[in-house]
Amino acid sequence: MSDRNKPHAPRGTPAPRSGDWPKVQLHVVSGKGGTGKTTVAGALAIALATGGRRVLLMEVEGRQGIAQMFDVPPLPYEERPIAIAPGGGDVYALAVDPEAALLEYLEMFYGMKRSASALRKLGAIDFATTIAPGLRDVLLTGKAIEAVRRADQGRHPAYDAIVMDAPPTGRISRFLNVSSEVGNLAKVGPIKNQAESVMAVIRSPRTAVHMVTLLEEMPVQETLDGIEELHEAKLPVGAVIVNMLRVPRLSPPSLEAASEGRLDRADIEAGLLAAGLPKNLNLDKATDALIDEATDHAERVTLEQSQRIRLNEANRPIYELPEMAGGIDLSALYSLAKMLRQQGAC
C-alpha cells in the first residue's frame, strides 16, 4: 500500500489501553447501508478485547446481524459470550430489544413491572417502542449507558468497553441526541433526569462515534455530512473507518499508465509468456482482458484517491480495511481486528 493514508503517528508496541481512544468506553459505529458497519463493529469489539479485556458488542436494530456474523443462533435479550479475543479477552454480545428494555426500565425506575400486561394490551408498549417520539431510541441509548456505568457503580458484569452497532449515518445524530430532545419535550419529571444523565455520558470523552465508509462518492458525502451533524449536536466524533478498500496491485506509475491507456502490449504479452500460462490460453484475448481489468482497477483506485482527499477534510484519524475477497467469516473478522490494532484503533 504505497500511498496509504497515515494521519496518525506510527506507534510502538501497543500497551494495554493504548491506541487512539484510551478514555473511550462507548464506541458507537455508524455508516451508510452497505458499507459493512456491522462487520467493522464486530472487528472493533475483538480488537478492543485483545489482551484480556472484556467488551460488550451491542446491536440495536433487531436484525441479528451479529449472530449471523459470528455464526451463532439468534441472540436473546441477554448478555452472552460469543467470541474469545487473541490474548484471552472476551467479547460478549447483546441484541437490545426495545420492548424488553422498556419493561426493564419501568421496573428499575418505577417498580412498575406488574402493569406491563395492561400496557401491552392497550398497545402502549407498541406505542412506546415503535412510534412515541424517540422513546425507542431513548431506551436503546439508555441501555448502552447503563452498561457503561456499571463499571463506575461496581456492578457486574462490568465491561472495559462497549461497542454499539448503531443506526446508519443518516440517522445517527438524531439517534444519539434523542435523550436531549426528549428532555426538551418533557420539561420535568424522571425521564428528564434520565435523559440528562444519558446525555452527560454521550457528550463526554467517554464516547466516540466512528463512521464506516467506502471510498465512493455517496458514502463519503454522507460521512462528511454525518460528521458535521455530529459536531453541530456536540457529539464526540471518533475515527473514520474506510472499509472494503481494493488491494492496490499495481505501482502508481503502472496505475497511471493503465488509466491513460499506455500499458505496453508487447511487454505484457512477454510477461504472460514468462509467467508460463497454460498453452490453450489465447494470448491476444488474455492480454486484452487483463488490460481491461487493469484499466478498471486504475479508474477505481483514482476514484478512491479523490474520495480519500475529501475524507481528509474531516480531519479525523482514518483506518483502512481491505475488501475481503472471500467474504466475511470469523477468520476474516479476526484479520480485520488485527489491522485495526496495527493502525492504532486500540
Place this chain on the structure above:
Amino acid sequence: MATEKASARTTSTAGGRLPDGTPRLHIDSLLDDRAVHVIVCCGSGGVGKTTVAASLALRAAERGRKVCVMTIDPAKRLAQSMGLTELDNTPRAVNGVIPCDGANSGRLDAMMLDMKRTFDEIVQSHQDTERAQAILDNPFYQALSSSFAGTQEYMAMEKLGQLRNAAATTGQWDLIVVDTPPSRSALDFLDAPQRLGSFLDGRLMRLLAAPARGAGKLTGKIVTVGFTVVTGTITKVIGAQVLKDLQLFVASFDAMFGGFRERAEATYRQLQAPDTRFIVVAAPDRDALREASYFVERLATEQMPLSGLVLNRVATVPLPQLTRETAIAGADRLDEAGEHAVVSGMLRLHADKMQLAKSQRRMAERFCSAHPSVAVATAAALPGDVHDLDGLREVGQALAND
C-alpha cells in the same frame, strides 16, 4: 468449463454466471409493456436502488414511454445531472433524453421525495388554515412527520398514489418508476405504513384522545381502569405537558382523517393493482440477498406482482478460463524471477477478481436455488460512480442485454 460458458451465454455477459435454468428478467419487455403503469424498486439500503430506478426510467423514456421517476435521496451529482436541484416534490423534465428510432413520444420527469412536505400537504389539504397550523406546530406532529421510522415509507406510498392519480387524470405520464426509502429492511416499505396507520388509528390513540373530546365517552370499567394505568404511567414517565400535547395531536388528527388505517390500507391495495410491478434490487452479498429473499416471499404472500430480481454490482470476469490458482502461480513465477512486475500485478488483480466473483456466485446460487422461478437480470459493477445520464444509460443497457 463447458457448462459455465454455456450458462454465461444464456444468462449473462456480465460475469455473474447464474445457475442453469434461472429465468431471465427481460427488462425491455417490461418497460415496453403498455399495461404496466407503475414499477416499484425495492431492496435493502446501499444496493444501488436509486441508480437502478433512474436507469430503468431513462431507458423507458428513450423507448417512447412518458415516465415520471420518484427518487429518494439520490447522490448529489446524479440528482444534478437529472436537473434535480431542489427537494421540492415537483416532477421536472429531465433534459438529455435521446429517443430510440421511432420513439419520439418519450419523455422523462424526475422528482425527489420531500417526506415532511408531503405530510404537511396532506394536513393542509384536509383542514382549514388555522387548524392545519395548529397541527403543524404540534411537537408530536413535527416528530412524526420528520423523524419516525416508517413515515418516509408511508409518504413514498402516499406520493405514489398522488402521481398515479395525476397520471390518470392528465395523461402526462404512462409509467411511474419509484425508488423506495433506504430502510434497514426492504420489508419496511410494506410494513411501516400499516404500522403507522394502525397506531394512529389504534385503541391507545383513541383512549389518549378521549379526554380532549370529553371523558364521557369512556364507558365500561375495564377501559377506564386500563386508561388510568396508561395515562398514569405516561404522565409519570414523560410528564403531564407531554401527555396534553399528545392528546391534542391525536384529537386533531383523528378528526382530520377519520381512519388513518383505512387510508394506509387503500394505499397498500394500490400496490396489488394489475398495472403495478415490483423489482427487487440486491447486491451479490449475503445481507442484501437475504433481504431480497424475505421480500420475494412476502410479495408472493401478498399477491403483489414481482417482475424479478436485479442483481446489481456484479463483479465482471472477462477471462474466466484463467483460474485464480493459475494466475497466482504465474504471478509467483514472475516475482521469483524478479521480472515483469506489472504483469505480475495484473495477474494478481485477476486472481482477486476471480475470488470475488466466486464468492458472489455462491451467494447468487443460494438465492436462485431457493427461488427458482424468480427471473434475474444482472448489472456489472462499474469501476466508478454513476453520476450522469450516460452512466444511467449504461446501467440500463447492461440490464437489458443481460
